[in-house]
Amino acid sequence: MWFYLIAFYLLTHNVQAQFGDHKQYSSYVTVREGAHMFYWLFYTTANVSSYVERPVVVWLQGGPGGSSTGIGNFDILGPLDLSLQERNYTWVKNFNVVFVDNPVGTGFSYVDDPQYLTTTNDEIALDFVELMRGFYRNHPEFEGVPLYIYGQSYGGKMAVDMGIRMREAEEAGTIRSNLRGIAMGNAWISPVDATLTWGPILLAAGLVDQRGYENIQRSAREAERLFNEGHFFNSTAQWGLTQSQVFAATENVDFYNILTKMPSRFNFGNIHEFSRDMMIRDMEYNPQRDMSLETIMNTLVKPALGIPEHVVWQASSRIVFDTLRPDFMKPVTEGIEKLLNETDIIVTKYNGNLDLICSTPGQILWMDRLNWPGAEGYKASPRNPIWENDRLEGYYKSYGNLRFFWINDAGHSVPRDNPYGSRAFLRDMTTYG
Structure with missing residues (x-):
């Protein structure tokens, strides 16, 4: 039924590069020869006189190979849910949210030949910097606006090197971004x-x-x-x-x-x-839905956004995962230490207490081993409760620019499983949420 309703909407309203009523913009950026990365921006619906009064939040899905424009958008925190209904806790209410299909070969992003796929976390990060250069060319009004990168699962691992490379580009003057923080949600940091x-x-x-x-x-x-x-x-x-x-x-x-x-x-x-497939699932399974996400993305979203005909959206890209297998088990803790030792970027780690694959105890192990000036201060800092609407949603601990959030009643995808608890780490990093 939804197919016919959306199709009727598109035909009668003559919408170009638009899906649904929310103000948005989507585009490809050629990040290297043969490598084309796709992003989908939703402008904030906050009561502001200008969109630039609110930060830009980039959302990265896990995997590697999980699609942010599909899973992150419709299943977790975008303006519409998997039934194409308004989501009352969407992050778009407070932020300008950019869903990025990365690494290349994921979601609507594509390569001209498999040789152009990335093989390391650093290559992924360099592609991301080029993607953001293209983003600011298309949206110069966002130059200087606070930027935050939120990555879930393997997306959190990718965010670490992205933070390093983005700061290097900022200092070199080759990009006019204003990266303030990265967040790693149930992240694959030290496998x-x-x-x-x-x-x-x-x-x-x-x-x-x-x-x-x-x-x-x-x-x-x-x-x-x-x-x-x-x-x-x-x-x-x-x-x-x-x-x-x-x-x-x-x-x-x-x-x-x-x-x-x-x-x-x-x-x-x-x-x-x-x-x-399990690692890049990242999506709530509900056999009662009217349509699968694959149907939504390929028969509704794809024509609405003008995606090239040869690009077929998949929730997870097996070839992307397989190409990165040699890099899969490598930690990025040295990158986190670099961010803590050499930058003022806020480094946030949040975790749902019901997750197994990226378990909370596993995160604590590597966090307590980090080598940075605030290491002892962090270990000695108190763990404080998170209260939302008179309900204990978790705990947090912070020192300097490092934070850790324990979120109750949440598994691998905290923003979806416990949106109220998620407000704590959003407010801490951005002041909004």
Whole structure:
């Protein structure tokens, strides 16, 4: 039914490059030869005299290979939800939000040939700087407006190097942005640390017995060994095998929320394909929806925004994930230390307490090892409660330009699972939320 309603709307209103009623702008930026990145900007609906009175927030989906313009937009925090209804907690109410399909090859972004895909986190970051140069060419009014990068899951890993490269470009005078902060939500920052916590968390929650715990930990330690010996591709494969140990011991617990089970639509037979698809799932599964997100993006959004015919949107790009497999298990903690030691950029880490794949205990491990002048001050700082509408939504801890937010009643996607708790880290970084 929604297909016909939207189609009728487009035909009768003669809308160009527009989907829905919200003020928006979408465009491609050629970031390198053969590499074309897509972004979708939604202007804030806040009661302001000019859009530039509110910050620009870039949202990055995980994976690598998950689409921000689809998943981040419709499933998590954009103005319309997966049923194409108004979302009452959309971030557009307070910010100008830019959804970016990155790395190239993700969502509506595309490459002319697979050789142009990125292979490292730094290559992803350099592409992002070029994307933002194109953004400011198209929207010079936003030059100097506070900019914040929010990345979920693998998007949080990408945000670290993006922050470094953006600041370098600002200091070199090659871009007129005003990057104030990066936020890493349930992020894949130190993969080995995260994987080693799966067994203890499941054992403490009563979801595995001692035998299951030992099987999981044995597999996780093998992934650690392979990584330490420099076998990065094989470490990623062993990480996938560790997932299979978790599924066997728990009867398929959902890695994104330990209180639920994985949807039966997933193929558990091929562990490589499953672990990849699960990592870039990032979307709430609801078989009762009138339309799939793939249908929305390819039959409604694509023609409305004038996407090239040869580009077919997918929620997750398998080729992007596979190309980055050798980089997948590498941490970005040194990049975080660089941001803390050499810049004034706010570095925020937030985590839902029900997530397993990017577990909260796994985040605490690497955060407590960070080498920066405020390390001891951060460890000694108090953990304060987060109250929203007389409800305890979590806790936070901060020192200097480093923050950590524990968010209750949330799994892998905090802004969707607990939008009220999310207000705390939004306000802390931007003063709005």
